[in-house]
Amino acid sequence: MKLQIALFVSFLAGSSAYTPGGPVKAKAPQSRRDLLKGLPFLAAGVAASAANAYELPDLPYAFDALEPYIDAPTMKIHHDMHHNTYVTNINNAMKDKPAVDIRDLQADALTAAPGVRNSGGGHYNHAFFWDEMAPHDKAKNTKPSSKLQGMIDSAFGGTEKMKEEWAAKSAPGAVFGSGWVWLVVNGKDELEIVGTPNQDNPLMKGVKDEIKYPILGIDVWEHAYYLKYQNRRPEYVANWWSVVNWDKVNENLDYVLKEHKGVPVRG
Amino acid sequence: MAVHFKMISRVSSSVVRRVANRSFAAAASSPAVLPELAHPYSAYEPNISATIMEIHHSKHHATYVNNLNVNLEAAEKAAQDGDANKLISLAPAIKFNGGGHINHTLFWENLCPPSDYTAPSGAILSEIESAFGSFDAMKSEMSAKTVAVQGSGWGWLGYNTTTKKLEIATCANQDPLEATTGLKPIVGIDVWEHAYYLQYKNVRPDYVNAIWDVIDWKVAGERLEAAM
Numbered sequence: 001m002k003l004q005i006a007l008f009v010s011f012l013a014g015s016s017a018y019t020p021g022g023p024v025k026a027k028a029p030q031s032r033r034d035l036l037k038g039l040p041f042l043a044a045g046v047a048a049s050a051a052n053a054y055e056l057p058d059l060p061y062a063f064d065a066l067e068p069y070i071d072a073p074t075m076k077i078h079h080d081m082h083h084n085t086y087v088t089n090i091n092n093a094m095k096d097k098p099a100v101d102i103r104d105l106q107a108d109a110l111t112a113a114p115g116v117r118n119s120g121g122g123h124y125n126h127a128f129f130w131d132e133m134a135p136h137d138k139a140k141n142t143k144p145s146s147k148l149q150g151m152i153d154s155a156f157g158g159t160e161k162m163k164e165e166w167a168a169k170s171a172p173g174a175v176f177g178s179g180w181v182w183l184v185v186n187g188k189d190e191l192e193i194v195g196t197p198n199q200d201n202p203l204m205k206g207v208k209d210e211i212k213y214p215i216l217g218i219d220v221w222e223h224a225y226y227l228k229y230q231n232r233r234p235e236y237v238a239n240w241w242s243v244v245n246w247d248k249v250n251e252n253l254d255y256v257l258k259e260h261k262g263v264p265v266r267g
Numbered sequence: 268m269a270v271h272f273k274m275i276s277r278v279s280s281s282v283v284r285r286v287a288n289r290s291f292a293a294a295a296s297s298p299a300v301l302p303e304l305a306h307p308y309s310a311y312e313p314n315i316s317a318t319i320m321e322i323h324h325s326k327h328h329a330t331y332v333n334n335l336n337v338n339l340e341a342a343e344k345a346a347q348d349g350d351a352n353k354l355i356s357l358a359p360a361i362k363f364n365g366g367g368h369i370n371h372t373l374f375w376e377n378l379c380p381p382s383d384y385t386a387p388s389g390a391i392l393s394e395i396e397s398a399f400g401s402f403d404a405m406k407s408e409m410s411a412k413t414v415a416v417q418g419s420g421w422g423w424l425g426y427n428t429t430t431k432k433l434e435i436a437t438c439a440n441q442d443p444l445e446a447t448t449g450l451k452p453i454v455g456i457d458v459w460e461h462a463y464y465l466q467y468k469n470v471r472p473d474y475v476n477a478i479w480d481v482i483d484w485k486v487a488g489e490r491l492e493a494a495m
């Protein structure tokens with residue numbers, strides 16, 4: 001523990017952006033891409049020369065907001081370093097190509113240019129992940145909608161059973177190395193829990209037997225939990241439920257059932 | 268004190284080698300055992316931190332050993348019961364945990380304290396030069412390929428007994444080199460995040476650069492001799 005604190009302090013010494021306890025507000029959308037979102041008929045022409053089609057979205061909460069379930073150093077490194085690298089790399093991969101919403105890049109990721117699967121997936125997955133979580137004080141007052149609860153009961157036999165299957169599928173023996181676990185809506189509008197390796201996600205054609213639409217996901221790459229939990233992944237997964245924002249999950253479900261598309265993300 | 272450690276380490280590395288060579292196919296009658304390291308956890312500083320060595324060995328590797336034994340026991344029982352389906356269903360876990368045990372055992376053996384480092388010489392150096400042009404060229408290629416591993420996996424310098432040349436290969440997750448590619452393992456580098464995260468965070472290239480100075484080329488030379 002002391003060593004962890006020492007490492008964290010020395011890391012902080014080299015960075016300037018972190019203010020413990022200081023709230024980080026979501027940036028008001030001001031990028032060219034955000035403006036373009038409202039002008040789809042112009043997007044193709046104007047965005048063709050977009051050097052940086054994608055950007056790192058700000059967290060909708062402070063780095064320490066998910067404590068003690070997910071620690072502040074992890075949130076900072078995970079967002080500022082890991083997610084940022086995926087954004088940089090997907091921008092490089094898409095440099096001379098027409099801009100495509102990151103969500104829409106997922107379907108053909110397995111056959112796209114090198115880097116799209118890993119970095120495009122990585123960008124989408126992390127952008128999706130930040131927004132489904134909230135500080136515990138807020139998260140604890142949210143719950144599945146009656147629609148979602150009904151689907152959980154029907155697919156798993158209840159929330160407890162769903163969490164058991166989630167625990168089994170996210171265990172180190174199930175997702176063998178790096179990957180994600182997702183609660184998805186499948187082609188029959190039923191819920192399933194699926195795991196994907198590395199930065200794949202179920203929106204990518206070919207990753208599962210059909211495209212499935214995530215409404216909730218957890219990053220089980222070691223970088224998502226190692227500083228606080230080391231090899232105790234099951235403890236991280238169990239604690240993570242305390243910061244799940246069910247309001248957002250309910251929203252995701254409604255969107256997916258209506259549109260049969262992947263949930264849009266910021267960035 | 269230092270001399271004492273050296274004597275122990277000499278004994279320990281031969282013990283490690285014997286344990287590594289022991290087949291774990293006999294399962295419950297001869298369970299897999301977590302090998303002792305040849306040096307204290309802090310011996311690999313500053314290239315690999317003591318905290319990482321301790322957690323990596325006493326938690327991660329230990330878990331692979333425990334889970335391997337559990338699954339081997341279950342497999343033995345399934346075999347005795349003639350339950351083919353059960354046996355087959357255990358295969359992924361045996362591959363994962365067995366691979367984890369093999370890989371990490373090889374890994375500890377091919378690390379040495381930075382003060383003990385010596386560059387490759389003799390047979391292994393000429394094999395390296397013959398396959399890659401130079402020691403630096405080999406390190407360059409292996410670093411690039413190892414850093415490029417997607418997610419969790421390992422980078423290996425391996426010996427191809429068919430072409431009779433050294434090669435570089437990477438494996439995903441805990442897939443063991445020999446079972447997966449046929450190559451004989453000479454030097455392995457673990458690039459699962461747990462191998463470096465507490466010290467290097469997401470800067471895997473820095474870790475891979477640093478690990479070169481703690482690679483035990485004497486052990487690598489012995490492995491090559493055994494493979495040739």
